[in-house]
Amino acid sequence: xxxxxxxxxxxxxxxxxxxxxxxxxxxxxxxxxxxxxxxxxxxxxxxxxxxxxxxxxxxxxxxxxxxxxxxxxxxxxxxxxxxxxxxxxxxxxxxxxxxxxxxxxxxxxxxxxxxxxxxxxxxxxxxxxxxxxxxxxxxxxxxxxxxxxxxxxxxxxxxxxxxxxxxxxxxxxxxxxxxxxxxxxxxxxxxxxxxxxxxxxxxxxxxxxxxxxxxxxxxxxxxxxxxxxxxxxxxxxxxxxxxxxxxxxxxxxxxxxxxxxxxxxxxxxxxxxxxxxxxxxxxxxxxxxxxxxxxxxxxxxxxxxxxxxxxxxxxxxxxxxxxxxxxxxxxxxxxxxxxxxxxxxxxxxxxxxxxxxxxxxxxxxxxxxxxxxxxxxxxxxxxxxxxxxxxxxxxxxxxxxxxxxxxxxxxxxxxxxxxxxxxxxxxxxxxxxxxxxxxxxxxxxxxx
Numbered sequence: 193x194x195x196x197x198x199x200x201x202x203x204x205x206x207x208x209x210x211x212x213x214x215x216x217x218x219x220x221x222x223x224x225x226x227x228x229x230x231x232x233x234x235x236x237x238x239x240x241x242x243x244x245x246x247x248x249x250x251x252x253x254x255x256x257x258x259x260x261x262x263x264x265x266x267x268x269x270x271x272x273x274x275x276x277x278x279x280x281x282x283x284x285x286x287x288x289x290x291x292x293x294x295x296x297x298x299x300x301x302x303x304x305x306x307x308x309x310x311x312x313x314x315x316x317x318x319x320x321x322x323x324x325x326x327x328x329x330x331x332x333x334x335x336x337x338x339x340x341x342x343x344x345x346x347x348x349x350x351x352x353x354x355x356x357x358x359x360x361x362x363x364x365x366x367x368x369x370x371x372x373x374x375x376x377x378x379x380x381x382x383x384x385x386x387x388x389x390x391x392x393x394x395x396x397x398x399x400x401x402x403x404x405x406x407x408x409x410x411x412x413x414x415x416x417x418x419x420x421x422x423x424x425x426x427x428x429x430x431x432x433x434x435x436x437x438x439x440x441x442x443x444x445x446x447x448x449x450x451x452x453x454x455x456x457x458x459x460x461x462x463x464x465x466x467x468x469x470x471x472x473x474x475x476x477x478x479x480x481x482x483x484x485x486x487x488x489x490x491x492x493x494x495x496x497x498x499x500x501x502x503x504x505x506x507x508x509x510x511x512x513x514x515x516x517x518x519x520x521x522x523x524x525x526x527x528x529x530x531x532x533x534x535x536x537x538x539x540x541x542x543x544x545x546x547x548x549x550x551x552x553x554x555x556x557x558x559x560x561x562x563x564x565x566x567x568x569x570x571x572x573x574x575x576x577x578x579x580x581x582x583x584x585x586x587x588x589x590x591x592x593x594x595x596x597x598x599x600x601x602x603x604x605x606x607x608x609x610x611x612x613x614x615x616x617x618x619x620x621x622x623x624x625x626x627x628x629x630x631x632x633x634x635x636x637x638x639x640x
Contacts, residue, residue, distance in 0.1 A: 253315050253353060254400040255383065264566035267403040271468070271560060272313035273501050273529065274306075274352075274578075275553035276359070279322035279343070280535035281333030287587040289342075297342040302533065303350035305605055306592045309555055309576060311351025315401045317385070317408075318347060318532060319356040319470065319503045323365035324373045333535075336364040344380040354399075358386025358412040358438050359472050360425040360504065367433045386410030386438045386470065395438050396455050398464050404562055407464030409455055411438045411448070412472035413504075418443065445488065453495055465568045466560055466640050469497045474505045474528055477545045479624055481509050481527040490514060493523035498570070498640050499558060502528040506536060507549040508621055511575070511628030513635055522638050524573060529554055530621075533592055537582055552617050553578045554625070555594070561637070569637040575629050579617035581610060595621075 283289070289297045303310070310316045322337030324344060332338045347355065355377050363370055370387070377384045385397060385408055396409040416422045422434045422441075429437065440448035452469075459467060469492055474485050481489075485502070492500055493514040500523060502509065509527035516522070530553030538548040559572035579595045582588060593601060598614040601607075632638075 253383075253402075255397060264562065265403060266564050267562045268571075269315070269402040269404050269406075269560050270313040271401065271406060271558045272310065272316040273468075273470075273526075273556045273558075274310065274316070274318045275529040275532035275555075276319045276321055276503050276506065276534065277343075277347075277532050278506070278534040278536070279331075279333060279337035279339040279361075281331070282535045282582075282588040283533075283590050284331050284333060284339050286589065288585065288589045297340050299342055299346040300349050302590050303346060303592060306555070306578060306594055307350045309594055313351070313557060315353050315399060315406070316351055317354040317356055317470075318352050319359060319472070320347075321359040321361040322373075323361070323363075323369035324376045325365055325369055326372075337361045338365050338369065341376050341380075344376055344382060348380045348382055352382065354383040354385050354397075354408070356385045356410050356470050356503075358410040358470065360412055360415075362387065362412065362437060363424050363427050363429060363433065366427075367430050370433060370437070386412065386472075388436050391435050394455070394458065394462075395451075396459055398459060398462050404560055404568065405463045405465045406560070407456075407459035407462075407467045408470075409438065409452070409459075409467075410470035410472070411440050411452075414439045414441045416441050416443075442484065445491075449491055449495070452492070456495055456497075465562070467497050468499045468501065471500060471502050472504045473502060474509065476505050477507055477550070478505055479507050479509060479549055485509075485527055489523075489525045489527070490517070493521065493525070494518075496521060497523050498638075499523065500525045501556065502526060504528065506531050506534070507545060508552055508554065508624045511625045511632060513628070513632050513638075522635065524558075524570065524632055524638070526556055529556055530578075531580060532578065533580060533590065535582070535588070535590075537580070547620070548616065549620055549624075551580050552621050553580075554621055568640040570640070571637045573629075573632050573636070575625060577618045577621040579614055581607070581613075 289299050291298065322339055324341050325338045327340055331340060374384055374387055374389060383397060388395065396407055398405050398407045412424060414422055414424055415426050422429045422439065424439060456467065475482060489500055494516045505528040508530040512525045514523045514525050531550055532553045536550035538546055538551060541550050555576045555578060557574040558570060560568065561571045562568050577595045579593050581591045581593050593614065595601065595614045595618040598611055598618050601614045602611050
């Protein structure tokens with residue numbers, strides 16, 4: 193072999209070795225970078241955990257059915273409750289909300305000025321008095337409230353998550369109407385409370401709201417006569433329906449307390465960390481709670497309920513902070529939070545309540561926190577007064593207006609001539625609840 197050929201062959205082998213060495217160095221560098229990135233990512237996830245990206249609007253609560261989690265990370269949520277929605281005919285069949293083209297209704301505009309208040313919370317509830325029917329026999333107001341499914345659409349569109357159906361009008365369309373209402377509420381992706389579809393379901397619901405598991409239960413008073421079949425609002429319940437509606441008999445409270453205690457124990461086993469009870473009770477148009485309400489509230493406090501929210505009187509009743517008889521637990525008690533939507537304007541209520549309280553309600557917003565040790569506390573409670581404003585144009589038109597700042601209301605809504613009435617509403621509400629609100633706020637934070 194010539195010297196030139198040997199030289200070229202050596203050069204070729206040397207070049208191959210250089211290329212191989214370069215490739216090895218290149219791939220080693222790549223693998224080193226990848227390994228370093230994995231280590232850095234793991235460290236970042238430990239020291240700077242990233243929350244899941246929320247969906248547009250409020251985060252979706254999750255109904256809890258699995259075994260309770262042992263994770264106790266710090267968390268903060270806001271739970272909001274609005275008052276009674278009563279299906280009075282002036283807004284049910286107002287031409288303002290009717291689409292004359294297809295005969296459907298749209299009530300979402302009623303909630304225009306309170307939608308932010310409802311939707312900004314992590315979870316929002318309302319009490320619904322009546323049944324949703326298909327309209328084949330029309331709709332009806334007092335005394336048998338039956339309205340269109342469009343009401344549920346409006347609630348869902350306005351930021352409502354849960355609908356409390358345990359009211360004295362839950363059976364206004366009998367068993368068929370009650371079951372249909374329950375189905376429609378679920379179809380609209382709303383959570384029903386106080387009722388169930390079958391006896392296999394729990395009487396309560398536990399909602400995982402922002403990582404805090406809140407147990408919620410609701411009851412309505414019966415009108416059962418001694419020795420008679422269970423009835424609500426004077427309407428006898430079928431045996432099957434009776435088992436599906438959470439109700440209590442004023443004449444047999446011990447049975448109610450036993451059933452409630454069983455549910456609370458089951459809630460705890462299912463992981464509930466905070467408990468809220470709704471009570472449809474009391475006497476209509478009374479702005480003070482009865483002695484019986486006080487006794488029941490004290491018992492619920494003794495059982496460990498954290499917050500009690502009352503409805504049915506159609507007016508606001510006082511707020512209080514109760515302490516259990518053993519001194520170890522406190523419960524926020526809102527005896528009645530008033531009407532959220534109704535046609536009970538004072539000009540129509542001269543016999544029952546001529547002073548306007550039936551136009552008033554408030555939205556209760558609870559800030560619930562879990563600290564790094566896993567302790568749950570109520571850290572804030574905001575009581576936003578609301579007023580149902582009605583005016584007539586082509587028909588009766590309604591708005592639910594927050595009146596926490598009456599002086600600015602005309603500017604914020606563009607509605608003229610309402611400041612004086614809004615101020616009167618806010619003053620009526622304040623006169624009833626302010627003393628109790630201050631008592632609650634002075635005690636914050638309140639441990640569960």
